[in-house]
Amino acid sequence: MFILTFLRTLGRYLQLMGRTFSRPERWRMFLRSYLQEMAQLGVDSIGIVLLISFFIGAVICIQIKLNIQSAWMPLWVSGYVTREIMLLEFSSSIMCLILAGKVGSNIASELGTMRTSQQIDALEIMGVNSASYLILPKIAGLVTMIPLLVIFSTVSGFIGAYATAYVAHIITPSDLTAGLQHDFTQWFFWMGVIKSLFFAFIISSVSAFFGYTVEGGSVEVGKASTNAVVSSSMLILFSDLFLTQLLS
Amino acid sequence: MIELRSLTKNFEDKKVLRGINSVFEGGKCNLIIGRSGSGKTVLMKCIVGLLTPTTGNVFYDERDFCVMTKRERTLLRREMGMIFQSAALFDSLTVLENVMFPLDMFSDQSYKERTRRAKYCLERVGLLDALSKSPGEISGGMQKRVAIARAIALEPKYLFCDEPNSGLDPKTSLVIDELIYSITQETGTTTIMNTHDMNSVLGIGDHILYLHEGEKEWEGTKDEVLGSTNERLSDFIFASDFLKKVKAAGAKS
The missing domain is CATH 3.40.50.300 (P-loop containing nucleotide triphosphate hydrolases)
Incomplete structure (x- = not known):
C-alpha cells in the first residue's frame, strides 16, 4: 500500500514537472516572474542565512578551540575545522535544510492558497499553462540564487569565527587565519555549490508539487505546507548522502 | 453557440450529471x-x-471540445472568459495588472494599447478609480466587477x-x-x-x-x-x- 501511494505520488510529481518544464508562453512574463522569485525566495533569505551562519561559524570555532584542541594539535586547527565544516556541509546542506523550512513553506502555502481560491483554475481557463507559469520561475529563481546564498553563508560563518577572535579573544586572529588558509582545496567549495543546486531544485519543485496539488481548504493548505517542508528535508538528507559520496 | 450532447459525469460510483442535452445560443x-x-x-x-466528462460531448460552434x-x-x-464565485483575482497584482494579465499573456499589442484596453474594461465596469488598489483592498462587489473586466479584456x-x-x-x-x-x-x-x-x-x-x-x-x-x-x-x-x-x-x- 505504501509503495503504491509512493509510486502514485512520484508519477504525479513527474507529470507536474513535465508540464512545468515547457517553453514559457511569454518570455516577457517569465522574466518578470523570474526576477520576482529571485527577490522573494533568494534576496529575502539573505538575512536569515547571514544571521544563522554567523553564529554557527562562531560556535564551531569556540567548540573546537575549547573542547577538541589540545597540546598535541596545531594552533590553527580551530580555523581549519571551521572552514571545512562551513564549506563541506553547513553552507550547502544544513543551510538548505533551513531554507526548506522558510522557502518551502512559502512556496507550498502560496500555491495552495492560489489553488483553493481558484486562481490556478482562472489561469487554466485563460489557456495559460499554470504549472509552467507559476512553478518554473520559482525553480529557476531559487536555483539561480542558491550559489550566492552558499557563498554568503560561508563568508558569514568566517566572520563569526573572526568575531570569536577579535571580540571574545578565544583564538588569536593569526591562528584563525592560518587555519582558514591551511591546505585549501578549491573543489570543496564547488562541491558545496553543486550540492546546493540539487537541493534548491528539491526544495522548490517538491514544495511546489505539494502546494499545487492541494485539494480542499485552509486546513489542507497548512498540511501541504508541512508535508512540503518534511518531504523536501528528507529528500535533502538522502540526496546529501549520495551526492557527498559521488562528489568526494 | 455551445451545445451539450448526452453529457454525463461520474465520480467513482456517484452519477453527478446524467445525460444533459442543451444548446446555449450566442448573444443570450x-x-x-x-x-x-x-x-x-x-x-x-x-x-x-x-x-473531463465521463461520456458525451461539448461543442463550441461545432468544434468538439472533448476530442x-x-x-x-x-x-x-x-x-473564453470566466468569472469565478470567489472572483479569483491574483492577490499579488493590482486591479489594473489583473485586468491586463490576459492581454500581457496573449495580446501582441504594445504596452500602451494594452493599458488603454484594460482601462476601457475597468471603465466599463465603473472601476477606473481603483486601478492601483490590490484585490484585498476592495469590496466583494468590486472584486466581482474586476473579475468581469478581466474576463472581457480579450473580447471572449x-x-x-x-x-x-x-x-x-x-x-x-x-x-x-x-x-x-x-x-x-x-x-x-x-x-x-x-x-x-x-x-x-x-x-x-x-x-x-x-x-x-x-x-x-x-x-x-x-x-x-x-x-x-x-x-x-x-x-x-x-x-x-x-x-x-x-x-x-x-x-x-
Whole structure:
C-alpha cells in the first residue's frame, strides 16, 4: 500500500514537472516572474542565512578551540575545522535544510492558497499553462540564487569565527587565519555549490508539487505546507548522502 | 453557440450529471439553475474543461471540445472568459495588472494599447478609480466587477459566470447582472451563468436550464418560468415566502 501511494505520488510529481518544464508562453512574463522569485525566495533569505551562519561559524570555532584542541594539535586547527565544516556541509546542506523550512513553506502555502481560491483554475481557463507559469520561475529563481546564498553563508560563518577572535579573544586572529588558509582545496567549495543546486531544485519543485496539488481548504493548505517542508528535508538528507559520496 | 450532447459525469460510483442535452445560443444569457448539489458547478467545469466528462460531448460552434488536442484546447480557451464565485483575482497584482494579465499573456499589442484596453474594461465596469488598489483592498462587489473586466479584456466569444452574485447584497447583485447582460447583448457573447439568485433568473434569463439531481428537469425562458407547471421548478423558484406571495397575488389578478 505504501509503495503504491509512493509510486502514485512520484508519477504525479513527474507529470507536474513535465508540464512545468515547457517553453514559457511569454518570455516577457517569465522574466518578470523570474526576477520576482529571485527577490522573494533568494534576496529575502539573505538575512536569515547571514544571521544563522554567523553564529554557527562562531560556535564551531569556540567548540573546537575549547573542547577538541589540545597540546598535541596545531594552533590553527580551530580555523581549519571551521572552514571545512562551513564549506563541506553547513553552507550547502544544513543551510538548505533551513531554507526548506522558510522557502518551502512559502512556496507550498502560496500555491495552495492560489489553488483553493481558484486562481490556478482562472489561469487554466485563460489557456495559460499554470504549472509552467507559476512553478518554473520559482525553480529557476531559487536555483539561480542558491550559489550566492552558499557563498554568503560561508563568508558569514568566517566572520563569526573572526568575531570569536577579535571580540571574545578565544583564538588569536593569526591562528584563525592560518587555519582558514591551511591546505585549501578549491573543489570543496564547488562541491558545496553543486550540492546546493540539487537541493534548491528539491526544495522548490517538491514544495511546489505539494502546494499545487492541494485539494480542499485552509486546513489542507497548512498540511501541504508541512508535508512540503518534511518531504523536501528528507529528500535533502538522502540526496546529501549520495551526492557527498559521488562528489568526494 | 455551445451545445451539450448526452453529457454525463461520474465520480467513482456517484452519477453527478446524467445525460444533459442543451444548446446555449450566442448573444443570450443562459442560466443554469438548481438546488445546491444538483450538479451546476460540475456541469460548468465540464463545459470549460476543468473536468473531463465521463461520456458525451461539448461543442463550441461545432468544434468538439472533448476530442481536441491539448494545443487546440489551449487556443479555444483564449476565446473564453470566466468569472469565478470567489472572483479569483491574483492577490499579488493590482486591479489594473489583473485586468491586463490576459492581454500581457496573449495580446501582441504594445504596452500602451494594452493599458488603454484594460482601462476601457475597468471603465466599463465603473472601476477606473481603483486601478492601483490590490484585490484585498476592495469590496466583494468590486472584486466581482474586476473579475468581469478581466474576463472581457480579450473580447471572449464565450463568457462563463459561476455564481457571480453569491455573497453580494441585492443591489450589487443587480449591478453585476446588468453588467453581464449588457456585455452579452453588446458583444454577442455566449454567456453561461450558474446562479441561485431569483432576481437573475427573472431579470436576465434569456434561456434557463433547471437541473435536478444531475438531470435536466426543465428548460425555457424567464417568461415561461413563472407559468411553468413543473412542480420541482416551482418549488425551487418559489421557495421564499415573498415569492410565494408574489405568485399568489399574480394568480388573483
